Amino acid sequence: MTEQRTLPRAFIVLVCTAGAVITLAGVREVASIIGPLLLSLVLVIAVSPVRTRLQSRGAPHWLLIAAPLTIVLLVLLGMVAILTVSVAQLTVLAPTYAPQFRELVFEAQDLAAKLGIGTSQINQAIRTFDPGRIFGLLQGFITGLLGVFSSLVLIIVLLLAMCLDAQAFSRILSSGAEHRPKLIDALADFARNTRRYLVVSTIFGIICSALDIAVLWLLGVPLPLLWGVLALITNYIPNIGFVLGLLPPALLGLLEGGIQAMLSVIVAYMAINFVVQSLIQPKYLGDAVGLSTTVTFLSLIVWTFVLGPLGALLAIPLSLLTRALLIDSDPHGGWAAALISGKAPPPEGPRPGVPGAPASPAP
Template sequence: MRDQPVPRTLVILVGVAAAVIALFGIREVASIAGPVVLALVLVIAVSPVRGWLAVKNAPVWLQVAVPFLIVVLVLLGMVGILTISATQLASLLPAYTTEFQQLLVDAQQWAAAHGVSDEMLGKGMQAFDPGKILGLVQSLLGSLIGVLSALFLIVVLLLAMCLDAPVTAKILTSGEHSRPQLVKALATFAHKTRRYLIVSTVFGLINAVLDMVALSLLDVPLPLLWGVLALIANYIPNIGFVIALSPPAMLALLDGGVQTMVLVIAAYIVINVVTQSFILPKFLGDAVGLSTTMTFISLIVWTFVLGPLGAILAIPLSLLTRALLIDSDPNAKWVQALVSGKRPRGERQIS
């Protein structure tokens, strides 16, 4: 009696169930998984430095130390800037309590003049409680303390991965004969991740500098904090622009009124449209290899699994998942086309 083939529906259901179990499992150890992935991505980002030193026949300890120190200095610099700026923000916000209350009164009068009910006004005023904003700042400071506590783990992981990088590269090279598809998929993942990080960092720095200049010209407080926020939010697909814009626009409203807020929003939109919509695609091109829908789904999934760090690492995590589950399988070309949003070459489009 011949074995009956397993129904494809059952295979899909089992695969989805396994994915859900794996994601919830990773979520339970997010405090460890997040730093591990961040350290891996950072090591991949600075791997060309190690490669350049290897070509120059530099000692092995130098090939390890230089990339490690570059990453650590960048991390310490960003954490230091965020900590100081967030502390300044927490001490600055109470000074705007009067302006906030007056803003609510003006909004209430305007809404009443346009026929908005008192019940809706009451709910709106409760939603814009100044105490909630202060609570948000306190939670931000708490998150920074969490980053500081995890920084030791990240640094240790970085050192371990940098020490293992030369050996890992040789092991992958030796596996080209036995598992060529997997080795090629991992190499493609590293290349795409590195290109994505480099291009996003360069354009994030450009955005951050331009935003800081615009905020300084408009006399919005703490332009350095909002510039760093714009740089970090640049790694968050789809909604990063909104995250970077909301706090300085709100502070501009409290500090300079509606006109200043409108000018801040206009400046951010112009800078974002020019750099992200016109210039960035020409440099990044199809390096990521993910469709718009898959990018947005990746953002939702990895934010759910790893929290805010998952939002920042959504693209690298999705590229790693694609490399391990799709690109390493020679029979999954149609899935590659589905994920990237491009139909395979030589196949007719179904209409």
């Protein structure tokens, strides 16, 4: 009887890693197609409870398609309009603060001279950190998002196709539960967790955005509505989204009211973020994300590299989809799920032959 030889574990890991790199590189090359496709999928999943609710009430077939599609299109068109206005306002706003930028440079040079720091050193530091770059980076981020939404016709066609196929796709998944139960359960968990993540993040993002707008208006920071909308958008970006939403209004506070105004903006943003997103939001979000802090940050880097700014916004849903397809659908993937979630798997009962295990009954 011939022995079955298994490949070394290290070889399997290397092959899988190489396959992942090749796949991500291929996705990056066709990001202009994959990006709208994934965005459409996430949006359709987000509004699927609307279709389910209408179907349970006996709504006609055309309404099951039209209602979710209308909601998604309103969200998309509203986001495109907000981003377009934001780019236009940033383009007009940034040059008007050139005198304030120069004044900050002179003040920094005077302070450096009093502290005994060489002029060449402070000039080099100022050239390295130019406050105007913050507006440039922000404008580049928003322009990148608009680049994705510029293919609006493709997104609308994909949304229409997915809404048309949603009922049939649900029936196919239900019929396959007997043959691939782990895969179907994993996809169902992905859809449920993605909806929960989007709904909770949107609700608390709106709350934070409204509070930020009120604070900026009271402090006299220009364009408070724009920065509030930016805070809502960056709320979907894990780890660094808060910083991206804070930098522009903090810089404007510095230019308008000096150090005190900038510190007031920073303290107010941090207090709002800590109370709403660190204390209250996790109680409602629960374990919907299922990703450790390290994995979340790596997901942000990878998906931003692959899909650009859209990848930053969809980092959590895309990582949940990857987990569902590669880990949760595998009957032996419990240890990997525990590894990326940062939570230990439930303890298993003692196995026969292990000390403390119950004795097997006599034959």
